[in-house]
Amino acid sequence: MTDLEFMDRAEKLLLAVEQGCDRLNEDTDADLDAQRSGGMVTLTFRNHSQIVINLQKPLHEVWMAARAGGFHYRFDGAQWMDTKGAGEFFAHLSRYASEQAGLPLAFSA
Template sequence: MTELEYLDRAEALLATVETECDRINESGQTDIDNQRVGGMVTLVFDDRSQIVVNLQKPLLEVWLAARSGGYHYRWQDGAWRDTKTGEEFYVRLSLSASEHAGVPLSFGAAA
């Protein structure tokens, strides 16, 4: 993948995370304060816990940090996949956000 392809896909992922937070907030499921600064989106939950999603441009990766740990994702087979387990990004984000919020939440481009 070229750096330009990476940037396009990674920026689209961050925009989707922001849009999904807005959708969840509007649905009344929970309140997630999402803040974007450059290549990083921070999700802040009612209990003040956070999930951070940030771009790692030199590695062509996206990193997610949550209560459950840190995860590294690379674009593979049409999705952002964990470099160790192959788990898709939105699966982990949904699980982690559900843990932080205390209610089931679903993130994804088609959630």
């Protein structure tokens, strides 16, 4: 994957996260705050916990930091997969955001 291809796919991922927060705020009582700064999105929950998602352009990876830990994802041609084989980005984001919000939240690509 070229740097340009990575940035195109990674920007789509960040946009999907931001749009997912907007949708969840309309449809639930989650009260998520999504702040974008360059290649990073910080989700802040009502309890002041955060999930940080940032782009690692030199590695062609997306990193996510949540209370559950730190995770690295690479695009496999179809979706963003954990580099240790532990699953898909949006499934993880949904799980960790739900844990931190204390209610079920679903993000998708």
